[in-house]
Amino acid sequence: MRKIRTGTVLTLAALLSLVPAGCAKRPNVGTQNGGVPLVGFPQTPPPPHVPGKPGGVFRLGIVEPVAIDPYNSQESEGNLVTENLFTELINVGPDGSVSPGVATSWTSNPDCSQWIFTLQHGTTFHNGEPVDSVAFKRGWERAAARSAASEVAYHMNEVQGFDAMQAGAADHLSGVDASAPDRLVVTLAHPDCEFYLRTFKTVFSPVPTVAGPADNKAYNDQPIGNGPFMMAGPWQHDRGIRLKRFDGYAAGPKANLAEVDITILPSQSAAQGEYDGFNNGTFDWARLPTPLLSQARATYQPRGEWISKKTAGINYLLPMVTTPPLNSVAARKAISEAIDRVAIARGVFQGSQVPADAFVPPALPDAYQSGVCTACRYDPADAKKLAQQAGLAPGSTVNFQFNTGGGHEEWTAAVTQQLKRNLGLNVNYSGVPFTDLLNNEQQPGASGIFRAAWGADYPTPGNFLQPLLSTGAIGANSPSQPATGDNRGRYSNPRFDQLLAQAAATPDKGQRITLYQQAEQLAIGQDLAEIPLWFRQQFRLANTMKFANMYLDFAEEPTLAEITLR
Amino acid sequence: MTRFVARRIAQAVLVLLVATLAIFLATFALGDPFASTGEKVVPPEVQAIDRAKFGLDKPLPVQYLTYLGNLVHLDFGVDFDQRRQVSSMLAETLPNTIRLALVAIALDVLIGVIAGVIAAVKRYSFTDVLVTVSSTLAIGVPTFVIGLVLVGYVSGLWIFPVVPRSFTVQVPWWHEVLLPAFTLAIIDAAFIARLMRGSMLEVLRSDYIRTARSKGLPERVVIGKHAMRNSMIPVVTYVGISLGVLMGGAIITETIFQYNGIGYLLARAIQANNAPVIMAVVVVSVVVFVLLSLLVDILYAYLDPRIRLD
Numbered sequence: 001m002r003k004i005r006t007g008t009v010l011t012l013a014a015l016l017s018l019v020p021a022g023c024a025k026r027p028n029v030g031t032q033n034g035g036v037p038l039v040g041f042p043q044t045p046p047p048p049h050v051p052g053k054p055g056g057v058f059r060l061g062i063v064e065p066v067a068i069d070p071y072n073s074q075e076s077e078g079n080l081v082t083e084n085l086f087t088e089l090i091n092v093g094p095d096g097s098v099s100p101g102v103a104t105s106w107t108s109n110p111d112c113s114q115w116i117f118t119l120q121h122g123t124t125f126h127n128g129e130p131v132d133s134v135a136f137k138r139g140w141e142r143a144a145a146r147s148a149a150s151e152v153a154y155h156m157n158e159v160q161g162f163d164a165m166q167a168g169a170a171d172h173l174s175g176v177d178a179s180a181p182d183r184l185v186v187t188l189a190h191p192d193c194e195f196y197l198r199t200f201k202t203v204f205s206p207v208p209t210v211a212g213p214a215d216n217k218a219y220n221d222q223p224i225g226n227g228p229f230m231m232a233g234p235w236q237h238d239r240g241i242r243l244k245r246f247d248g249y250a251a252g253p254k255a256n257l258a259e260v261d262i263t264i265l266p267s268q269s270a271a272q273g274e275y276d277g278f279n280n281g282t283f284d285w286a287r288l289p290t291p292l293l294s295q296a297r298a299t300y301q302p303r304g305e306w307i308s309k310k311t312a313g314i315n316y317l318l319p320m321v322t323t324p325p326l327n328s329v330a331a332r333k334a335i336s337e338a339i340d341r342v343a344i345a346r347g348v349f350q351g352s353q354v355p356a357d358a359f360v361p362p363a364l365p366d367a368y369q370s371g372v373c374t375a376c377r378y379d380p381a382d383a384k385k386l387a388q389q390a391g392l393a394p395g396s397t398v399n400f401q402f403n404t405g406g407g408h409e410e411w412t413a414a415v416t417q418q419l420k421r422n423l424g425l426n427v428n429y430s431g432v433p434f435t436d437l438l439n440n441e442q443q444p445g446a447s448g449i450f451r452a453a454w455g456a457d458y459p460t461p462g463n464f465l466q467p468l469l470s471t472g473a474i475g476a477n478s479p480s481q482p483a484t485g486d487n488r489g490r491y492s493n494p495r496f497d498q499l500l501a502q503a504a505a506t507p508d509k510g511q512r513i514t515l516y517q518q519a520e521q522l523a524i525g526q527d528l529a530e531i532p533l534w535f536r537q538q539f540r541l542a543n544t545m546k547f548a549n550m551y552l553d554f555a556e557e558p559t560l561a562e563i564t565l566r
Numbered sequence: 567m568t569r570f571v572a573r574r575i576a577q578a579v580l581v582l583l584v585a586t587l588a589i590f591l592a593t594f595a596l597g598d599p600f601a602s603t604g605e606k607v608v609p610p611e612v613q614a615i616d617r618a619k620f621g622l623d624k625p626l627p628v629q630y631l632t633y634l635g636n637l638v639h640l641d642f643g644v645d646f647d648q649r650r651q652v653s654s655m656l657a658e659t660l661p662n663t664i665r666l667a668l669v670a671i672a673l674d675v676l677i678g679v680i681a682g683v684i685a686a687v688k689r690y691s692f693t694d695v696l697v698t699v700s701s702t703l704a705i706g707v708p709t710f711v712i713g714l715v716l717v718g719y720v721s722g723l724w725i726f727p728v729v730p731r732s733f734t735v736q737v738p739w740w741h742e743v744l745l746p747a748f749t750l751a752i753i754d755a756a757f758i759a760r761l762m763r764g765s766m767l768e769v770l771r772s773d774y775i776r777t778a779r780s781k782g783l784p785e786r787v788v789i790g791k792h793a794m795r796n797s798m799i800p801v802v803t804y805v806g807i808s809l810g811v812l813m814g815g816a817i818i819t820e821t822i823f824q825y826n827g828i829g830y831l832l833a834r835a836i837q838a839n840n841a842p843v844i845m846a847v848v849v850v851s852v853v854v855f856v857l858l859s860l861l862v863d864i865l866y867a868y869l870d871p872r873i874r875l876d
Contacts, residue, residue, distance in 0.1 A: 059732050059734075061730060064834070066647055066648065067648065146615060147615075149612050149615040149616050149619065150612065151608050151609075151612055153612075154609050154612075166611060215649070217649075217650075220648075220649075236733065237648070237650065237655070237658075238658075238659075238826055238830075238831070238834075239733045239826065240732070240733030240734065242734065261732050261733070261734045263730060263731070263732045263733045263734075264733065265730055265824065266821055266824055266830065266833070266834065267834060267837060267838075273730045273824070274730075276729070276730060277728075277730045277731075277732075280722060280728045281728075282728060282730055282731050282732050282735075283730075283732070435597065435601055484610065
């Protein structure tokens with residue numbers, strides 16, 4: 001579960017240019033003009049594959065990670081390091097496709113309650129210790145232990161015995177059988193036909209015997225893993241992390257780069273620092289500050305140094321569907337159709353954002369249903385009709401809250417304007433700190449709309465639908481309790497829940513996706529339980545003069561293991 | 567002297583108590599450090615374990631007394647984010663800050679005193695006007711502007727390292743310290759020049775200077791030995807306070823130059839709501855400040871024998 005705090009920083013000038021825009025009835029969905037989208041920076045194609053040659057030092061900047069030890073590695077920065085130090089059971093490609101990692105194959109029993117992973121022979125940790133099923137069991141238990149207080153161990157919550165370990169009642173995962181060195185047998189307390197997808201999260205990494213318990217400081221700062229890169233010396237806190245190629249890597253193709261130098265930048269201005277560093281020749285890879293996106297694209301795209309990729313995330317408005325005024329489908333659709341996504345994308349975002357026409361984004365190509373969100377089009381006349389039907393008369397009050405400090409001020413202001421203009425609503429618009437926003441969403445009486453964004457952890461539509469829309473994910477036993485789960489809007493539809501349950505119990509991927517698509521048609525197409533706004537898209541600068549094979553992987557990290565000198 | 571120092575140390579302990587209590591309450595008011603902040607959604611059970619681990623489930627007075635108890639043993643605890651020893655974080659960053667503060671002070675005393683003396687001796691000359699005008703300007707321009715301009719146009723030239731630079735590029739410490747030190751020194755140098763000019767003019771009018779001149783002492787000795795020594799008193803006071811402030815970490819300048827001192831450490835800790843680090847930096851700043859002002863008081867007595875400490 002990955003909630004996204006920051007978004008996009010915009011300029012006031014851009015906001016002003018919005019004002020005359022868009023009164024006409026214009027679809028958001030069909031923004032195709034001869035195959036070229038009218039708004040949204042187009043994606044750059046995956047780079048052509050260049051055969052690797054060993055050598056080279058690749059340099060980039062990040063902010064100080066919370067942890068690089070897999071037991072607690074969590075945000076983008078920590079994940080960048082950990083995913084290169086460790087190889088898990090499976091690999092996930094930039095497009096969400098699954099390929100073998102340490103496991104050569106995986107199968108489940110018919111009801112998906114037991115999984116068998118067959119492991120490669122002869123792969124080792126950086127210290128030469130063999131990677132076997134015991135090493136996986138060790139790594140999982142190390143993270144699941146109560147004393148570890150891991151903030152990412154919840155990814156294991158389906159494994160039998162996990163609850164007992166979290167409660168401190170057990171020191172082993174009873175559901176993990178490592179009796180045969182090349183076979184890992186996992187029994188689930190909650191059957192899930194997509195369990196294997198979870199195992200690419202770094203918390204499922206194997207660890208060697210020297211790792212010790214989770215509070216082993218030496219290992220926390222210099223993890224010994226089984227990935228394509230290894231630590232060249234301990235983590236220099238607040239200064240940097242240096243990785244070097246693991247020459248004994250056998251779980252996949254060896255890395256090409258001799259070294260990766262990761263410099264730690266101040267968190268206040270990280271994107272600016274990366275961008276400055278790219279410009280002054282310090283870094284080979286950089287994120288960009290949002291206000292500079294347009295300008296930077298104009299400079300760097302002609303040089304072939306610009307990377308643009310849709311990633312598995314969605315920006316949306318979270319409506320409170322059990323409390324008035326948005327407790328009717330018509331009211332939510334009225335709000336959605338009164339928002340001119342194209343005008344905002346053009347005016348406020350300088351064309352960088354892509355209006356959403358579905359909740360499950362196109363970064364999951366198998367599952368994406370273009371246009372499933374029928375109310376994602378801009379149609380103020382229909383919006384007025386729907387509003388009338390829903391009793392959302394001009395002058396009615398709707399709460400709209402966003403978090404400050406994440407660059408959401410301008411576009412939320414534009415949405416407010418449009419709701420006032422197109423529906424005559426009295427929008428009670430307010431910005432609060434992020435923790436307060438989350439807290440307010442949870443409250444039993446919460447009403448109106450809230451700014452929200454979500455990034456997928458696993459390459460499955462289920463990772464959008466289940467946590468954000470299923471009844472079980474509300475996390476409250478009664479309407480008068482705070483919602484402690486991620487389904488803050490409290491959408492609950494037995495038919496939807498049933499479709500998800502059916503999907504989780506369907507071993508065949510094609511059939512499973514079909515079920516998820518039906519579920520999305522129900523919750524988004526019919527009920528509009530979330531109001532999709534923009535698909536998540538990431539932009540990077542990459543030094544293509546010197547390096548090749550640079551791209552963004554599924555977790556939005558650079559594909560370090562493939563990068564090579566030209 | 568001994569009684570004076572003892573009294574000042576007793577005062578220092580009191581100041582430290584008040585300061586730690588204030589910061590303790592302030593960080594407590596920031597809210598629960600283990601609550602979800604969005605980037606990381608922390609399961610409630612894990613939050614509870616973390617809170618218990620750091621004793622945050624205990625009443626506030628108990629927490630504060632425990633903290634003080636540990637402080638007596640120089641135990642600053644571990645930080646909320648990475649569970650690193652706060653003392654080792656200080657050990658890494660404090661020397662950098664001390665270095666930066668000393669170089670900055672050296673620069674600003676050098677520039678300030680020379681400019682001030684020249685302005686006073688050559689009153690109403692072109693040099694005097696130049697010093698007065700440029701010091702007004704320097705006081706008016708905010709530090710961050712100077713810092714950003716230097717980062718934008720000067721870093722990367724000659725010996726000054728680029729910002730940001732890869733951590734693998736090693737540079738001698740004085741290459742790294744010069745620009746931030748200069749940034750910090752400009753405002754202080756301007757203040758010192760003005761103080762120096764004012765007090766020098768006053769001293770130059772006093773009887774003993776006239777006596778010295780009438781004895782036939784060369785002007786160099788009159789100014790350099792007799793007048794300077796006495797007009798340094800306000801400057802010493804200012805430098806003492808300024809050094810204390812700088813030793814507490816120059817938050818803005820260190821952050822702009824990505825200089826790994828306690829100011830930068832504090833900036834990051836505040837952003838992450840990392841109370842153990844905030845507390846430690848404040849404690850260190852208070853201790854350094856109190857010690858320095860004690861030192862300044864002792865220096866007074868040396869500079870002006872009429873001042874007696876007891």
